[in-house]
Amino acid sequence: MRGILAGLSAALLIACAPCSQAGPAPQSKLALPPEAYAAIEKIYSFDLDGGLEIARHFEQAHPEHPLGYLLEAESLWWKIWCTSAEFKYGMNDAHRRPKLPSDQHFIDLAQKISSLAEDQLKSHESAEMHFYAGMGQAMAARLYGLRFETRNTARAGVRAREHFIRAVTLDPQLADADLGLGLYNYYIDTLSSMTRVLRFFMGIPGGSKQEGIRQLEHAIAHGQMTPDVARFYLALDLHRFDQQYERALKVIEPLVAKYPSNPLFQLSLGDLYAKLGRKDRASVCYRAAANLKIEDPQCYERVQMLARESLAALNVTSTSQSH
Numbered sequence: 001m002r003g004i005l006a007g008l009s010a011a012l013l014i015a016c017a018p019c020s021q022a023g024p025a026p027q028s029k030l031a032l033p034p035e036a037y038a039a040i041e042k043i044y045s046f047d048l049d050g051g052l053e054i055a056r057h058f059e060q061a062h063p064e065h066p067l068g069y070l071l072e073a074e075s076l077w078w079k080i081w082c083t084s085a086e087f088k089y090g091m092n093d094a095h096r097r098p099k100l101p102s103d104q105h106f107i108d109l110a111q112k113i114s115s116l117a118e119d120q121l122k123s124h125e126s127a128e129m130h131f132y133a134g135m136g137q138a139m140a141a142r143l144y145g146l147r148f149e150t151r152n153t154a155r156a157g158v159r160a161r162e163h164f165i166r167a168v169t170l171d172p173q174l175a176d177a178d179l180g181l182g183l184y185n186y187y188i189d190t191l192s193s194m195t196r197v198l199r200f201f202m203g204i205p206g207g208s209k210q211e212g213i214r215q216l217e218h219a220i221a222h223g224q225m226t227p228d229v230a231r232f233y234l235a236l237d238l239h240r241f242d243q244q245y246e247r248a249l250k251v252i253e254p255l256v257a258k259y260p261s262n263p264l265f266q267l268s269l270g271d272l273y274a275k276l277g278r279k280d281r282a283s284v285c286y287r288a289a290a291n292l293k294i295e296d297p298q299c300y301e302r303v304q305m306l307a308r309e310s311l312a313a314l315n316v317t318s319t320s321q322s323h
Contacts, residue, residue, distance in 0.1 A: 030128060030176060030224045032067075033058075039071045043078065044228045044255075046262040049295050051075040066116040066132040073109040073139050080106065082264060082299040084146060087309040090275060091239060092267040097146045110140035114159075127171035134163030138180065175222035179230045182215030209242075231255045235268065245275045256285075263289040263303045270310060279314050286310045 035058050043051035052075040058068035084097040097103075113136030117129045137160035144153040160180075168177050219230040235252035238244040249272045256265045270285030290307035294300040 030131070030174075032224055036067060036071060036225070039075075040225065040228070043071070043075050044259045044262060046078070046259070046264070046292070046294065048075045048079055064116060064119075066113040066129075066136065069109050069113045069116070070132065070135055070139070073106060073113065076106050076109070077139070077142065078264070079296055079299055080143065080146070082296070083302050085264070085267075085302060085306060087306050087313070090313065091271040092264070092306050092310065093236065093240065094146060096148060097143075099147050099149075103143060103147075106143055107140055110136045110143075110156075112136070113139065114163075117163075125166075125170070127167040127174055130163045130167035130170065131174065131176065134160040134167060134180075136160075137163065175219055176224055176226045178215040178219040179223065179226040179233075182212045182217075182219060182230070182234075228255060228259075232265065232268070235272075239268075239272060239275070243275075245272050248272055249276070260288075261292055263292045263294060266292070267303070267306055267310065274310070274314060283311060283314055286314075 035054055039051045039054040039058075042048075042054065052072060055068050055071035055075060058065075058071065062068060080097065080103075081094045084094040085092055086095055088095065114133045115136075117131075117133035117136065120126075120129045121133065137156045141153050141156035141160060144156060164177055164180055168174055213234065216230050216234040219226045220234070221227070223230065231251055232255060235248045235255070238248035238251065249269070252265065252269055252272065256262075256269045259265055266285045266289035270282040270289070273279075273282035273285060286307045289303055292303070294303060
């Protein structure tokens with residue numbers, strides 16, 4: 001039953017938008033300021049404190065805009081993911097997290113993102129603000145899902161879906177929405193037969209894995225905020241569900257090349273090399289992850305543990321450098 005609820009939670013989390021229409025029309029783009037790109041660069045380079053600093057400066061300068069709070073939540077999310085990750089089934093992944101008092105700030109941020117966007121929607125409706133309102137709800141659902149709080153995940157996921165549907169209705173070419181849509185289509189098509197029965201009675205629409213992959217690739221190619229995270233999750237899912245290790249490797253290699261200082265990306269690349277029997281390359285990635293500078297002490301200790309366990313699975317001794 002726990003696996004069923006987890007599957008439904010993941011599906012509700014990513015049920016964010018209706019099918020976007022592919023075509024020759026120009027791709028719409030979110031109106032992102034330079035600070036947003038700078039924060040995203042720092043976040044995925046795993047300078048999470050640096051990303052957090054930019055986000056909070058933006059919040060101070062634009063306290064009524066949801067973007068700064070969304071960037072802050074994204075910075076905090078990767079700390080949560082890092083400290084929740086485990087090495088299981090030959091891969092490093094975040095499976096479950098207990099409910100911790102420190103999580104409340106993340107939930108408060110998610111609620112603020114949505115409430116600020118909804119306040120602006122009362123005076124002027126726009127695809128952009130529906131996107132932010134949906135992202136706030138999706139952020140909350142993301143954490144609830146990791147904590148196996150199924151009802152909260154479902155509630156936040158349904159609200160997110162409503163906002164994303166309206167955003168894509170107003171702007172069908174909003175490529176960033178394909179992140180949520182692609183994950184939804186992919187995950188729904190991987191659910192067990194028993195979970196599919198529950199999905200039917202709950203009224204959750206079906207999906208196509210191949211369409212989901214196409215939409216994730218579309219987000220990678222044309223999104224403004226989502227290309228890096230879409231690439232990470234596509235590689236993770238091709239590994240986790242389809243065992244398409246070579247294909248997943250091609251997806252994640254550019255991400256590691258772009259952000260070599262991200263230990264989570266290094267670990268995921270190492271996992272794929274290990275599954276393909278390339279132990280020497282896997283060992284290089286695991287050691288690289290262990291030797292990276294990580295400011296957060298809990299995340300640092302978790303990465304050290306993950307690297308040791310990953311190397312042990314290769315029958316290789318860990319040698320990390322302290323910092």
